[in-house]
Amino acid sequence: MFQPNMFESHHHLLDHMSHHHKTPEDSDHQLDMLRDEEFESKSGGTDILENPSGDDEQDPNQRPNKKKRYHRHTQHQIQEMESFFKECPHPDDKQRKELGRRLSLEPLQVKFWFQNKRTQMKAQHERHENTQLRNENEKLRADNVRYKEALTNATCPNCGGPAAIGEMSFDEQHLRIENARLREEIDKISGIAAKYVGKPMQTMLSSSFPHAPSRSLDLGVGSFGPQSGISVPDMFGAGDLLRSVAGPSEADKPLIIELAVAAMEELIRMAQAGEPLWIPSTDIGIECLSEDEYLRNFPRGIGPKPMGLKSEASRESAVVIMNHINLVEILMDVNQWSTVFSGIVSRAMTIDVLSTGVAGNYNGALQVMTAEFQVPSPLVPTRENYFVRYCKQHDNGIWAVADVSLDNLRPSSISRCRRRPSGCLIQELPNGYSKVTWVEHVEVDDRAVHDIYRSLVNSGLAFGAKRWVTTLDRQCERLASAMANNIPAGDVGVITTPEGRKSMLKLAERMVLSFCTGVGASTAHTWTTLSGSGADDVRVMTRKSIDDPGRPPGIVLSAATSFWLPVPPKRVFDFLRDENSRSEWDILSNGGLVQEMAHIANGRDPGNCVSLLRVNSANSSQSNMLILQESCADSTGSYVIYAPVDIVAMNVVLSGGDPDYVALLPSGFAILPDGPGQNVGGILEVGSGGSLLTVAFQILVDSVPTAKLSLGSVATVNSLIKCTVERIKSAVVCDPNV
Template sequence: MFNSHQHLLDISSSAQRTPDNELDFIRDEEFDSNSGADNMEAPNSGDDDQAEPNQPPNKKKRYHRHTQHQIQEMESFYKECNHPDDKQRKELGRRLGLEPLQVKFWFQNKRTQMKAQHERCENTQLRNENEKLRAENIRYKEALSNAACPNCGGPAALGEMSFDEHQLRIENARLRDEIDRITGIAGKYVGKSGLGFSHQLPLPPPEAPRALDLAFGPQSGLLGEMYAAGDLLRNAVTGLTDAEKPVVIELAVTAMEELIRMAQTEEPLWMPSSGIISSEILCEQEYARIFPRGIGPKPATLNSEASRESAVVIMNHINLVEILMDVNQWTTVFAGLVSKAMTLEVLSTGVAGNYNGALQVMTAEFQVPSPLVPTRENYFVRYCKQHGEGTWVVVDVSLDNLRPTSVPRCRRRPSGCLIREMPNGYSRVIWVEHVEVDEKAVHDIYKPLVNSGIAFGAKRWVATLDRQCERLASVLAINIPTGDVGIITCPAGRKSMLKLAERMVMSFCAGVGASTTHIWTTLSGSGADDVRVMTRKSIDDPGRPPGIVLSAATSFWLPVSPKRVFDFLRDENSRNEWDILSNGGIVQEMAHIANGRDPGNCVSLLRVNTGTNSNQSNMLILQESTTDITGSYVIYAPVDIAAMNVVLGGGDPDYVALLPSGFAILPDGPMNHHGGGNSDIDSPGGSLLTVAFQILVDSVPTAKLSLGSVATVNSLIKCTVEKIKGAVTSANA
């Protein structure tokens, strides 16, 4: 049985040098010289004159040893880009006094060294896995040999071994099954059958690195990663057929190669966009030239959106990868962008205890916080790969062409991010969003923002990630920062309050968008065309009060900058101008937790004091305000004072019932700016404001919803909208 595992290593090794890439190894070996420090040059005419008579001139070669400065400069450039193009090689050679061919040879040698290093590392990991299995099998055999009959105390007879024998048989059957799969799949790719899938999926252009080199070369070893550790389909759900899985694997590998090139290539592929909220946008002509086949032609009914953004975020690169590959964490961090997500099938969980080589089939729904912008649903594969030391890449690509039925409303071309390790626990993220989408159903007031690519683009993903990384750093803080004030006296209470606020934000985002696939039911004939009203029944959810809950949301345009709207709504001193809950009373901030660099990112606990109604004198409101360059939120919920005391003491916040309401504030186009991200810019332009309420209309879940309740909610939201319009426009006059 363990010989079969050794055979696994042989398969992985043989997969790394196939007839298809043998020429690449020969070429790399030809120019390999002293770890990249030496480079071979063609002789000049003076050397030819002094050549020996019997030595053919074209055989004469000399070697050039690079200076330490040249090596350091190229090493530094390699960390940023390990595959420079002609323009980059010429510029680097000019700066270092080298010929472009010398630079090219040095980078070839360096890549070969790195491939060999990764190959040795992966083989070591496989050997360790093999040794673990060997030790486990020996332990089972010893248990069998030492087993005794429970009745007589003598050696156990065949059939009397229960647990150990059963476990051993299961283990052997599993290993045999995996080895059979390895043999079948490896035969398709690296050996004898020669079966490929080029007739089903287009290959990358000739000038690009070959997708199969990425998949099966020494640096990657996708087949070895997917099968060697015995993780294949361990948590899979039936979905893809056996014939479709290799197609998905090849598509994921091709998408990975495209994303890496798009993340690292500069002009003319990427051009700076205009507007204050700027991002890099894709040059479609250059993209078509570099990737002439791609994943298939763009349907005529779909528009193309592509953008790129980069930032340094305060999170370790490994933790970032874990968030992206865990569907629950991913949905939580990007709650304003991802309204729902699900992992349908796991083709690989990676090797060596990390996500290197992980491959999963997913479905997700992306949203803008407004009922006027349709959600975008995608069925895609997500592939994670370590790309050099301290660098990871996560790519998504749609699988709609796998079983074509009709043209989808949204299709994801290779999109995702490249993550590089930075000092002190920071990471540099380069994010690429490339989709094809039908935008006809978008409301007119949101079309400038959506058509510009900002609403769903890379800048919004990166801005959200940056803000959430700051928030997580605040949650993990041991000492209470000096900016935090109020009644919070212990780190545990601070952490519980932040966790409660996080659940409040997620609940708000789940009910504010255009998605109707949640537990909410959209009501028809509610009597308000511009207000979307939904209902849900809460019975056994400890985080929500039991009964019938109504959610009402509407969006409208304001001739006021997003920054001013955000500052007005989050200020407790102006709350009585629009909040019916305050009933004209004085609102006082009892606790304040800073959540990032921008002072607008914070969690507050507010108390409403009214002189006329003693029942409301102790009402508490939990509020979180968040802002970045792409949008802002002010979300709040009334909370029970007894339950809040438990939270402030460090108790479990999951049992505090919340019904969040609040606001989502977006710029009305790419030329606007909301003032987030430590910026004082307040440029002219309008705001797109979404107002949403969740209200308990009956505490009995089995009760029937009355039309009067719907009318009351409609009246409440319209009254709030009119008060906000009047307050902010008069202040702006």
């Protein structure tokens, strides 16, 4: 009756970049004595130099001064080897022997022919690249001269005289920015060309603005000074300004660039400042921003706070087990970012890429994005932002990623939340660790937040920097666990094979992502909210699944509700994740004995793990059921997420098979503290240390996608979720030992 499901397929964090290595065979047999002209002169490469100098395979009986012998292959032999080369330019010993047998050649002759062919192809490729680089360099030189002349002849629009840089029009300032970018590009291309031709090309760097002052642009969106070292040309890598697919107009892009640079400057200052700008809060355990000091330090910013919005600002730091480059890649890749922070980022999209950064990394990358941020509860409205994200590498191994809203570029829209300069500084530490300092600063209309969540939201624990940093820390531990190889095999149920661990963790990651996209208040996904479902405190949604191997086909219902418990969050988390207490609340287990068959630890906290549970049915006529479960907790919240899985499919996963074809239908719990308050006098009230528990189910009600949803199905789901809630309340509230 109840079958598994999933959300849309996604890029997972554990993918590794492949690296190209030069083969020992190529390095052992470099034919240094042959120039490119020799390859062309000898019948288009049809001659083969036998026993080349320096080769390990040289004939020991050959006299040192004996003239080298060339062997001319037949046309048939050449055609056959050319054809084989297209398919496999690096044949192994077995392939060389087989090819030599067919062509009546010695394996060594075949080997030398392929070596010569590879060297010839490499030389041709380098000549072609050099020609392209020279042409591009000449084009850049011409553009550079043109921009220089335009700036030299600039005139003041008022008096007609020569213009000072501060008096230049915006178009002329843009030309200056473009000129600086081209200078950097010429330098970069000259460096590449020098590697191939053996000497650097001449550039016009010495004649291009030798006395031009370095100056940041101040458009009233931040505070700049000569100490900042940030200027607009730093943003551009190799001129990778990509064509806009959708998003900002061409006229808006210079404004976005300047706004991003200003936001980066403000972020760095806010991340490094102390008191009185930041005020430590002993109750909440985070740093809060002094609005008065902020206005004194950043008087202009992105404009005054709109009516009806309130400020939320916080800062948090932590040392995480991940190197700084990988962290930057996660933040700049929208798929990885939304997966790692799936409990916070409900949905995200890159609208436009204004710069991809320098070759090989994200230094200078600039992206226009939209994202929706959530608390895992239908009682807290999501926050949607339209913003630019800018990544920059600074001195001393520090990277910074800054966000700032672009609402002013679409004045027709009314924003309920806008993002002042926010983001993080990432500092490289030894042994693959990084220090992350996160700043979160927004202005938001939170009047629609339900009363029981108001204390959590007001404290900054719901959307603030602490939640981002603790989530990142936990996910870094999860990744480190997935990559671990020294797993002891003594414990029963521990999955020790790297392939099995990776497949099971990937499946669990997809399960968590699917759960998070259906539990929040967003209705922008594939779900349709049902009106008149008969329960005001339960949100019921539906969707149809047809051709997705990760979802069972048919009509799926999702039901979610949130409520307050006068019990600390840790007690609720321990109760729900423990297989021994599962029969007290899980209606689907039907009173059967639940046993853990396998598990993967996900960090320091023993509660952070992925488990495979078996439900032994109390009725001997019913088959046993397998349940995949992930439990995770940190100081800002915890999750227990599970889904029934097929036994045959899980055997494939545990042996390292592809987990994408395992159908999942996740259900589970999100447990948040109800605020920063403490339990006083043994009596808990809302906001004084209890738990905010969200319960969510996804259930396949009909295996035919074209079927119509019946009211009876909705009533059944409502009854299931209410019964589960009552069982949990009865167990954790009435029994103090739970």
